[in-house]
Amino acid sequence: MPEKIHVPGIPDQEFIRGSVPMTKEEIRALTLCKAKIQPGHIVYDIGAGTGSISAEAALMACTGKVFAVERNCEAIDLINQNIRKFNLNNVVVVHGRAPQALADLPAADVIIIGGSGGALGEILIACDGKLSAGGKMIVNAVTLETLCKTRDYFLTVPHYDVDYTCLSVTKVQPAGSSHLFRAHNPVYVITASKG
Amino acid sequence: MPEKIHVPGIPDQEFIRGSVPMTKEEIRALTLCKAKIQPGHIVYDIGAGTGSISAEAALMACTGKVFAVERNCEAIDLINQNIRKFNLNNVVVVHGRAPQALADLPAADVIIIGGSGGALGEILIACDGKLSAGGKMIVNAVTLETLCKTRDYFLTVPHYDVDYTCLSVTKVQPAGSSHLFRAHNPVYVITASKG
Amino acid sequence: MPEKIHVPGIPDQEFIRGSVPMTKEEIRALTLCKAKIQPGHIVYDIGAGTGSISAEAALMACTGKVFAVERNCEAIDLINQNIRKFNLNNVVVVHGRAPQALADLPAADVIIIGGSGGALGEILIACDGKLSAGGKMIVNAVTLETLCKTRDYFLTVPHYDVDYTCLSVTKVQPAGSSHLFRAHNPVYVITASKG
Amino acid sequence: MPEKIHVPGIPDQEFIRGSVPMTKEEIRALTLCKAKIQPGHIVYDIGAGTGSISAEAALMACTGKVFAVERNCEAIDLINQNIRKFNLNNVVVVHGRAPQALADLPAADVIIIGGSGGALGEILIACDGKLSAGGKMIVNAVTLETLCKTRDYFLTVPHYDVDYTCLSVTKVQPAGSSHLFRAHNPVYVITASKG
DSSP, rough: OOOOEEEEOGGGGGGGOOOSSSHHHHHHHHHHHHHHTTTTTEEEEEEOOHHHHHHHHHHHTTTTTEEEEOOOOOHHOOOOOOHHHTTSSEEEEESSSSGGGGTTSSOOOEEESSOTOOOOOHHHHHHHHHHHEEEEEEEOOOOOOHHHHHHHHHHHTEEEEEEEEEEEEEEEOOOOOOOOEEEEEOOOEEEEEEE | OOOOOOOSSSOOOGGGGOSSSOOHHHHHHHHHHHTTTOOOOEEESSTTTTTHHHHHHHHHHTTTTEEEEOOOOOOOOOOOHHHHTOOOEEEEESSSSSTTTTTTTEEEEEEEEOOTTTHHHHHHHHHHHHHEEEEEEEEEEEEEHHHHHHHHHHHHHHEEEEEEEEEEEEEEEEETTEEEEEEOOEEEEEEEOOO | OOOOOSOOOOOOOOOOOSSSSSOOOOHHHHHHHHHHHOOOOOEEEOOOTTTTHHHHHHHHHHSSSSEEEEOOHHHHHHHHHHHHHHHOEEEEEEEOOGGGGGGOOOOOOEESSOOOOOOOHHHHHHHHHEEEEEEEEEEOOOBHHHHHHHHHHHHTOOEEEEEEEEEEEEEEEEEEEEEEEEEEEEEEEEEEEEE | OOOOOOOOOOOGGGGGSSSSOOHHHHHHHHHHHHHHHOTTTTEESSOOSSSSSHHHHHHHTTEEEEEEEEEOOHEEEEEEHHHTTTTTSSSSEEHHHHTGGGGSSOEEEEEEOOOOOOOOHHHHOOOOOOOHEEEEEEEEEEEHHHHHHHEEEHHTTTTEEEEEEEEEEEEEEEEEEEEEEEEEEOOEEEEEEEE
């Protein structure tokens, strides 16, 4: 019998969260499904926030390694707490700004960009330089600007095959004897596969 | 280095499809993430259609087994074609109507209900009888009636923890030099965990 | 040159709001478009909340009359404030519980049900008794239960032509130099036309 | 008793349609609500398609006038058929390409842009020149490019107040004894009010 595998989609409440925004369960699960992370993979999680994507990526990469890149101090603290909570030994926390903070990292199989701190254009160029052939770059766009700039960038690099998927999740939430329709904000998940 | 694991979300075009409706990539991926299928699991896929969920469940269950239950002949043929295409040796095709067709199956760890042929109430009762403690039952509702009846049923079985998630996917589809917003139909993914 | 007509969809911030939930601009506009309120119409707004729908209905009905039915005291106060703010002289505030509070009202051309306080079944029956032939009943469902019960009711009254429309609104909200995608909760707008 | 007013949202099946895409009822209704067309208004409908928006705009503008601008011959024919069907005498069909076709039109109170034939940037500049102070320009974006370019343009003209609203409509469509969830494609309705 093979060992337990990690299926993406840990419930939100299992993560330690502060005031830092967190990618919600369903968006996180689909981002990780699109990323197709395999044991041994090198993964960057840029704008790692609470570290929820880094944590699940680390569970999927096993013998691989996840670099959680984040510039915000409060977020760095949460990432470290979540690493301890999930007993992870393959997450490297990189406290700094992308793209500069990426310079010394090894080549990546998967790069997930959840936040860009206003430097998306430079980050995408730097990530293209770091991504192995056959690798995947995934941008989770929660603003119109990230969506438009990501499109603009990938028009300039035709060796990528790009999929744009917008996910709108509505939870049907128990409230007394009823269930309320509660929308989460939509996220555009842009998956670019390097040819 | 560990072996390759199956991350859910095979692109739609990789399946052999006829006129039978197929669960689209993102809904299928999220359904399988919610199901948390592990190596060794026994899975039922009720209303298996083209077999796309059965195929991915089989890749996740590895040493386990997937029972693809379907009453429609054209769909049975497609399921068999997809089993061959993906080289699966752990899918058992059950040609018949649920709940009758479930009678002789072994206890299940995960039950996915994608179609019910008008017998949803009876199917849910039968599935509760077959599902192991700690197991998960997942209903993908594409009609208002399935959504309402699933809610009605789970009100009667308080030992289940039930999550209702509606997933609306919009593909941003290349069309010449533009990208068109193309909505897929929303699906309510209802995940009931047996306490 | 004809006089000014009222086109539905007053911006949310123009209403006086407390902690009472308010139907947002786009849902309100669509509800009033489906209602096809004409000058001279008698309109009920059941579960009137802040009175935003009553106010716009009154502007459309002109020489007609709107009965704003509400049981909550804080909401009654807000309705009265909004009536004054918009200078309306054709809104009658009915402080009480539906369906009892409807007993003495004149026959209606349009009935909008935004809240039911747990008595939806009885309210729908009472409204059918009050609605003129050719009139329209509109239910705005924000819970699964309201959606399911409304469907159940209209199955029993085949002389209605029923349209179910779910509206999901995402505002693209300025935030510094970016625009964030911000989802409002979806609402099922159920429009039943009496044959 | 005042006369009948036109409330936007004519059902789709009442229009004569060919293979030309038509703005669906709910999107059309909300576009016209955002436009706040009044009796006497001059309205342009650019990329008029079947003329469904022109027809409703004409019913709202009464003594005003609607210029239906369209370059496609099949669409021009449909617009004329719908003008006859709805007995409209205040729609002027302009067969030509925007922005050139706008040159001789009178100043506009409301401009609705449903299609741009690849010349969106020039059309927006020309429309700004034609739009009266206090007027409204509305772009219905069904492609990512139209959405991004419309944002880019309005960044350059700070005297506009711009609202971005994405509308996702799901019809719950009767199918035998069930109701299927059927998504329409989302549309970004961008409303720019000239200060």
